Amino acid sequence: MDGWTEREAMGEERRMEREKKRGSCRQGLSELVNYERVKEYCLKVLGHQQDHFKAMYRAGIAFYHLGDYECALRYLRDAKSREPTDTNVLRYIQLTEMKMSKSGQQVRESGKEALG
Numbered sequence: 001m002d003g004w005t006e007r008e009a010m011g012e013e014r015r016m017e018r019e020k021k022r023g024s025c026r027q028g029l030s031e032l033v034n035y036e037r038v039k040e041y042c043l044k045v046l047g048h049q050q051d052h053f054k055a056m057y058r059a060g061i062a063f064y065h066l067g068d069y070e071c072a073l074r075y076l077r078d079a080k081s082r083e084p085t086d087t088n089v090l091r092y093i094q095l096t097e098m099k100m101s102k103s104g105q106q107v108r109e110s111g112k113e114a115l116g
Helices: 006-032 035-048 053-066 069-082 087-115
Strands: none
Touching (some): 035 053, 053 069, 053 087, 069 087
């Protein structure tokens, strides 16, 4: 077993199973949230109070989970301008930029395949 004892291998197997369960729980939780509804509500709040931090942040998260990364980034950056040290905002900005970078890379790669 590549230098592993049976006990270590079993422990690693259990750890991987726990991680798999955690991941499916997180995915299940995000499926319970109706991000379209969150987005609509936050936009309604922002229509009345343009500088409402929590509505900006939550709108950014909703747009992120709906796959509209440009809008997500816009709202998250607005939220950051009001709370520059909020770690949740900073984390979602980073996640959004990574998604945008990855999707831009996929678009470029599919364009190369079409030409090649």
